[in-house]
Amino acid sequence: MxxxxxxxxxxxxxxxxxxxxxxxxxxxxxxxxxxxxxxxxxxxxxxxxxxxxxxxxxxxxxxxxxxxxxxxxxxxxxxxxxxxxxxxxxxxxxxxxxxxxxxxxxxxxxxxxxxxxxxxxxxxxxxxxxxxxxxxxxxxxxxxxxxxxxxxxxxxxxxxxxxxxxxxxxxxxxxxxxxxxxxxxxxxxxxxxxxxxxxxxxxxxxxxxxxxxxxxxxxxxxxxxxxxxxxxxxxxxxxxxxxxxxxxxxxxxxxxxxxxxxxxxxxxxxxxxxDAHAGGLGMIGCSAPGISDDFTTRLGLICGTSTCHMALSSKPIFVDGIWGPYYSAMVPSLWLNEGGQSATGKLLDHIIDTHPASSQIRNKIYGKMHIQQYLSNLLQSMAEQNNYPDVSYLTKDLHIWPDFHGNRSPIADATLQGMISGLSLSSDEENLATIYLATIQALTYGTRHIIEALTDAGHNIESILICGGVSQNSLFVQIQADVIGLPVLIPIERESVLLGAAILGSCAAGSFPSVHKAIRAMAGDANVVKPKSVSYQYHCRKYKVFRKMVNDQKEYKKIMNDIS
Structure with a gap:
């Protein structure tokens, strides 16, 4: 055919x-x-x-x-x-x-x-x-x-x-x-x-x-x-x-x-x-000073209920646990590898909605700000009170494995479940803020895990692009940059997914000579968030715990399935 x-x-x-x-x-x-x-x-x-x-x-x-x-x-x-x-x-x-x-x-x-x-x-x-x-x-x-x-x-x-x-x-x-x-x-x-x-x-x-x-x-x-x-x-x-x-x-x-x-x-x-591919299409061509505009050096994160991680290459690259390579699936003539997390925005909502302090906070801030912004502000105050150089240090003894709905990449195991280590009897808003922060970190460690799989297979990732609701969450974006150690680009045109769909309509109408030209013409500019080195080694240690947690979960299942 x-x-x-x-x-x-x-x-x-x-x-x-x-x-x-x-x-x-x-x-x-x-x-x-x-x-x-x-x-x-x-x-x-x-x-x-x-x-x-x-x-x-x-x-x-x-x-x-x-x-x-x-x-x-x-x-x-x-x-x-x-x-x-x-x-x-x-x-x-x-x-x-x-x-x-x-x-x-x-x-x-x-x-x-x-x-x-x-x-x-x-x-x-x-x-x-x-x-x-x-x-x-x-x-x-x-x-x-x-x-x-x-x-x-x-x-x-x-x-x-x-x-x-x-x-x-x-x-x-x-x-x-x-x-x-x-x-x-x-x-x-x-x-x-x-x-x-x-x-x-x-x-x-x-x-x-x-x-x-x-x-x-x-x-x-x-x-x-x-x-x-x-x-x-x-x-x-x-x-x-x-x-x-x-x-x-x-x-x-x-x-x-x-x-x-x-x-x-x-x-x-x-x-x-x-939908995720539309987000990739809508933001892959955005411009930022000092950042390479080569599509194949960029990893696109399309964040919503879940997150899709889009990496392009000029040649097919096979990556264990990552979907693809798919030819011309997002950008014509380029190969696509697609990683992902099955629950991102949904997980953050779940963590907040199921905590006892949430209703009290919502009553307090009704109509004034989003609860995630309130938690971010609270975390900043907590870090200052403890004389921490960065809010991330608040989770030293709290660790989360975020696959509450299975792992899509790079382990590709839908039976994996979420884990939290370091819980106490506390149920106040400071406790919720800390768990919320640890969840953001865990999701970012999951992205780091995916990037390691991509780069080990041959991809060259030099920058991260993020669109979707969490792209407006400055705490989430900064932690992405800090954990991964790469600049993060946030398109000024926030509606990257809708823009990607509109680009398809412009191409069908014959308004541009190629899809590549349409992407360049309509993607616009991006703001850049640079990594802070102060917390990088801290995140490296937490990432070691993160990787050990999934091995522990597998060991627990092995023990429970032992019928000898």
């Missing part, structure tokens, strides 16, 4: 004219909400709109959503932002979304993914962990395809979930005629085209592609795992037309979608991308 060869070439012939009168819409479907924004041709946001989406979690580790609910939210937010600009000036729209599995019948109607039988619940969310046995089975086979996912397929990916559906919901399996990654579902709803994004397929569907543009589904792989019928009708159920992110899809917006979104029929629609 060959990708459509106009993928990059059509972009090379596009005009640069009239960018000042051109606007682009980016749509981001996250874990808990849908957001849309409209940008001008220089990457400046004009307006943003957000709407929540519903998640069903009636069984532990089962997370389901509704594609109809998601599309309704998409239409609402897009309509809300496009009224700022005359329709004729809106040249393109791009979509990103979580890598969640959407299941539809032959008429495009929802098919249940839920044990409740409710067809409304036809999306298996990325963070759903029901397919552990299926992922273990696939990994036990040891097919050559697994080398492109760090040696192990994740239970968060789509093929284990489809295998789970076949085994556990046979009626849904027989009814299902279309399986979409959520980003591709959005472009299908927009255009009627069943094309799939190379980004989604190569990153989450065990799809093979090389630098010659040759790509295909592996019939041998699907036969081994018991899903050989997916090849029927030339793989129609999972996709037989593949395009690179940013390539124009079909004839643009259909008349029905245009009316629902408040845009003109035929508005260019870019081939979609996964």
């Amino acid at each position: 060959k990708m459509k060869q106009r993928s990059h070439h059509h972009l090379l012939n596009c005009s640069l004219s009239n960018k000042n009168m051109s606007y682009y819409v980016g749509v981001d479907v996250g874990t808990g909400s849908v957001r849309a924004a409209i940008f001008n041709g220089h990457g400046k946001v004009i307006k943003i709109s957000t709407h929540s989406i519903e998640t069903f979690n009636s069984i532990p580790d089962y997370y389901e959503q509704s594609s109809e609910d998601i599309w309704g939210a998409v239409c609402r937010v897009v309509k809300n932002v496009v009224n700022e600009v005359p329709k004729e000036f809106i040249k393109g729209i791009g979509f990103d979304a979580t890598c969640s599995l959407v299941i539809l019948d032959g008429f495009g109607q929802p098919v249940t993914a839920s044990l409740t039988g409710d067809d409304k619940r036809n999306v298996i969310l990325w963070m759903d962990h029901r397919a552990e046995a299926e992922a273990n089975f696939i990994n036990m086979i040891g097919d050559d395809m697994l080398k492109y996912v760090g040696g192990k397929v994740s239970l968060e990916m789509e093929i284990p979930k489809i295998l789970w559906l076949k085994k556990n919901l046979p009626n849904s399996w027989s009814r299902a005629q279309l399986f979409f990654d959520l980003p591709d579902f959005l472009t299908w709803k927009s255009t009627g085209s069943q094309t799939r994004s190379l980004c989604s397929l190569v990153c989450k569907w065990n799809y093979k592609v090389n630098c010659n543009g040759e790509n295909n589904w592996s019939e041998e792989f699907f036969k081994k795992i018991g899903l050989s019928t997916l090849k029927d009708n030339n793989w129609r159920r999972i996709g037989n037309q593949v395009q690179v992110p940013g390539e124009s899809i079909g004839n643009g917006l259909s008349s029905e979608a245009a009316e629902e979104l408040g845009l003109n029929e035929g508005t260019a629609v870019g081939t979609s991308i996964i």
Whole structure:
């Protein structure tokens, strides 16, 4: 199977004219909400709109959503932002979304993914962990395809979930005629085209592609795992037309979608991308004085509910426990390795929300500041009272292993759990602040662990880029710089994920000669946070404890599983 060869070439012939009168819409479907924004041709946001989406979690580790609910939210937010600009000036729209599995019948109607039988619940969310046995089975086979996912397929990916559906919901399996990654579902709803994004397929569907543009589904792989019928009708159920992110899809917006979104029929629609990859696309090209602008020297951290770590290279690099290498999955002609943490923002929220002091603090600061800012201020006061040179010294005897939802990278073990060492009977706000700080440190040690795996395999990382909500948390950002010992870049345009989606729309509209040019033109500038040397050796010692904690956890499991 060959990708459509106009993928990059059509972009090379596009005009640069009239960018000042051109606007682009980016749509981001996250874990808990849908957001849309409209940008001008220089990457400046004009307006943003957000709407929540519903998640069903009636069984532990089962997370389901509704594609109809998601599309309704998409239409609402897009309509809300496009009224700022005359329709004729809106040249393109791009979509990103979580890598969640959407299941539809032959008429495009929802098919249940839920044990409740409710067809409304036809999306298996990325963070759903029901397919552990299926992922273990696939990994036990040891097919050559697994080398492109760090040696192990994740239970968060789509093929284990489809295998789970076949085994556990046979009626849904027989009814299902279309399986979409959520980003591709959005472009299908927009255009009627069943094309799939190379980004989604190569990153989450065990799809093979090389630098010659040759790509295909592996019939041998699907036969081994018991899903050989997916090849029927030339793989129609999972996709037989593949395009690179940013390539124009079909004839643009259909008349029905245009009316629902408040845009003109035929508005260019870019081939979609996964949400984290959109964040990488939106910030990888940002500029900062004294910092190399070589994409391959930068590690992008896209932080939200979870964190994705994006590293690019000119040649394929295989890294144990890290997904990839994926060709052209984020930036055309470059290979992508993707690490990650399954719980970042979600973990910080969990630590705060479950502590007894939280309600008292929230009552105290109601409407004045975010609770994390309050905790950061408190930590600074505590450090000054103790004459510590840096707040990090407050956690000398408190250590956390942060994998409360399993380890995505580089250990790639979904069974790992969180650990806290150094608890006391204290339940005051100072105790919460200290645990909060130790959690931030632990998440950063996890990033250091991922960077070590990348550099040991051949990557050269010289700077870190961070986007997402925690990029505005100065304590989180400074600790990243201090622990890793590298400068951290924070894009001035905060909405990197939405910008990445809008860049896809600009490319589809032909406003730039290449995706690379669009990235450079729209990414903007970044602020730089430099590492402080005062705490580096302290963090090195804590990192040794961090690495020992996971070995201890494994030893505990070994002891408890010893039936002799």
